[in-house]
Amino acid sequence: RxxxxxxxxxxxxxxxxxxxxxxxxxxxxxxxxxxxxxxxxxxxxxxxxxxxxxxxxxxxxxxxDHWALGGLTFIINSTDSIRAERVATLNNVIEYFSQHTGPFSAPSGTEALAFIDTSDPGDEDGYPDLELLFVAGSLVSQPAYRQLFAIDRYVYDEVYGPIRNRDTWMVFPMLLLPESKGRIILRNKNPFEKPLIHPNYFSDGGHDQKVILHGIRKAIELSKTKAFQKYGSRLHDVPLPTCARHGFNTDAYWYCAMKTITNTIYHHCxxxxxxxxxxxxxxxxxxxxxxxxxxxxxxxxxxxxxxxxxxxxxxxxxxxxxxxxxxxxxxxxxxxxxx
Ligand SMILES: Cc1cc2nc3c(=O)[nH]c(=O)nc-3n(C[C@H](O)[C@H](O)[C@H](O)COP(=O)(O)OP(=O)(O)OC[C@H]3O[C@@H](n4cnc5c(N)ncnc54)[C@H](O)[C@@H]3O)c2cc1C
Incomplete structure (x- = not known):
């Protein structure tokens, strides 16, 4: 007891x-x-x-957990995205605290979420297994993001360097019902030491990567709609160096990319x-x-x-x-x- x-x-x-x-x-x-x-x-x-x-x-x-491909970026030709140098202004701070509106009212720049049942996308009562998390900016919008998302400097400079100063938006195609299971184990018997986290992402038979791929394809499809074309949305197509051999935008490329930049949103349970x-x-x-x-x-x-x-x-x-x-x-x- x-x-x-x-x-x-x-x-x-x-x-x-x-x-x-x-x-x-x-x-x-x-x-x-x-x-x-x-x-x-x-x-x-x-x-x-x-x-x-x-x-x-x-x-x-x-x-x-819920995890996604990170860094799926679209470039726009207007200045409507969230960029640190434009957002961090006194006026925006005042607007947020006085009216709860403006760029600070979008948590982490997230402006829209979509929930999709990939097995039957037309079923409004379906049970979603995929989420698209739309962010009004990307890894280039704020200099600290590279470190925050733990992206290797070489990879960052190669892939995102060319669009460092551009306006962009991003989608996290996020797996909602993973089949991969991880495990927490003790490092040792010292209560002051952190335990070891083994997420085991993508350790299932392939289901999880297919759901994320579905999300990537859906996001690209959405970027071509009239609403996004109003801003001249275009998929950023510089490949990740370690995945380039698969050919950009092939299924094999995206499977490689999602295992190279894998983002959790910390929904451990x-x-x-x-x-x-x-x-x-x-x-x-x-x-x-x-x-x-x-x-x-x-x-x-x-x-x-x-x-x-x-x-x-x-x-x-x-x-x-x-x-x-x-x-x-x-x-x-x-x-x-x-x-
Ligand atoms: C960065 C981040 C962003 C998130 N964003 C969102 C979001 O936008 N929306 C959403 O729905 N969910 C979000 N989540 C997930 C959400 O925060 C968690 O699902 C939720 O907080 C889980 O609640 P919990 O009570 O299980 O654990 P926690 O909220 O983690 O609470 C556990 C508490 O126990 C304390 N504790 C741990 N070990 C000890 C110890 N040995 N002795 C004493 N105290 C201890 C911790 O300090 C903590 O206060 C986010 C999580 C993170 C990390």
């Missing part, structure tokens, strides 16, 4: 005992780390790290999977209680069985709201709803 937690603050070590239960909410990377450090996790892996197993569960498996008691991969039950340990719940994105076809922040808040009600119910505390 979980009876409390131990932590350090300001150089001091504290132990806090829980009268009722402990709720772990450290996110999809760190919640599995905390469980494994506490002896809850795959027996073999814990033994490798000299940790005694309390309960043998598939903690850290099933890591899922699912590493303490919720499931019924007969699911060998489940870590928590439908009331989010850890199997085999009393007084211990996990409440965060790690309990999702599968990454949703949506950005993960709101679903995580919904999990938290639901968990609050479950916890109150379990302890006989009345649930009040806001009028």
């Amino acid at each position: 979980a009876f409390g937690i131990e932590f350090t603050k300001g150089g001091r070590r504290y132990v806090i005992k829980a009268r009722r239960e402990v709720v772990v909410s450290a996110g999809a990377i760190n919640s599995p780390q905390l469980l494994m450090l506490s002896g809850i996790g795959p027996r073999e892996h814990l033994a490798e790290r000299n940790i005694t197993t309390v309960v043998d569960l598939r903690v850290g498996y099933n890591l899922q 699912c590493t303490n999977k919720m499931g019924p008691s007969d699911d060998p991969d489940a870590v928590v039950d439908p009331k989010l209680r850890v199997y085999g340990v009393g007084g211990l719940r996990v409440v965060d994105a790690s309990v999702m069985p599968h990454v949703p076809a949506a950005h993960t922040n709101a679903p995580t808040m919904m999990i938290a709201e639901k968990a609050a009600d479950i916890i109150k119910q379990d302890w006989g505390i009345p649930i009040t709803t806001r009028k």
Whole structure:
């Protein structure tokens, strides 16, 4: 049974005992780390790290995320895109804080999202497996982007150098329902060390790359529509040096490109999977209680069985709201709803 937690603050070590239960909410990377450090996790892996197993569960498996090809860029011949030197002005700051409009009102320059069911794009009630995230700028719009997206300087200069000063827009063709699964493992038994993240992107049989390719083709198709041609949109066609041998714009080229510039949008989840008691991969039950340990719940994105076809922040808040009600119910505390 979980009876409390131990932590350090300001150089001091504290132990806090829980009268009722402990709720772990450290996110999809760190919640599995905390469980494994506490002896809850795959027996073999814990033994490798000299940790005694309390309960043998598939903690850290099933890591899922949303990822995309980065750097799919279109050049325009007007000055309507977001460029750092034009956007970072006092007037824009004032406009945002006084009216919540202007370029700062587009989060990270994102101005439109499209959700597509690639198996049946015409079905309005379909379940999307692809998202197109439209950004009113690109890797050349802000000098810090090269480092932010961890792009090698040589690659950046070769591919994006020629359009360094141009107005551009970009699409992230993003996989929503990946078949590839990653894993979180412990580096060692030191709680102050970060765990190791193995995303295993594109480790499935080829499904994931096909969905992203569908998104690339769709984005190129959209760039040719009247609305985008108003701005003279044109696909930036300087190939990535490591993929050029496939011939720019072939399927093989894009498969190579998406594995060269792979962008996550940090929707990690699912590493303490919720499931019924007969699911060998489940870590928590439908009331989010850890199997085999009393007084211990996990409440965060790690309990999702599968990454949703949506950005993960709101679903995580919904999990938290639901968990609050479950916890109150379990302890006989009345649930009040806001009028
Ligand atoms: C850069 C970035 C941008 C994102 N943008 C969006 C977006 O635009 N829209 C969207 O829907 N989602 C977005 N997400 C995803 C979203 O933020 C997450 O899905 C969501 O926050 C998950 O909530 P969580 O409670 O599971 O984990 P978190 O929000 O990560 O909360 C975990 C908390 O636990 C703390 N913690 C971890 N380990 C320990 C420890 N050992 N001791 C004490 N505390 C600890 C952390 O500091 C953190 O405060 C983004 C994520 C990132 C990283």
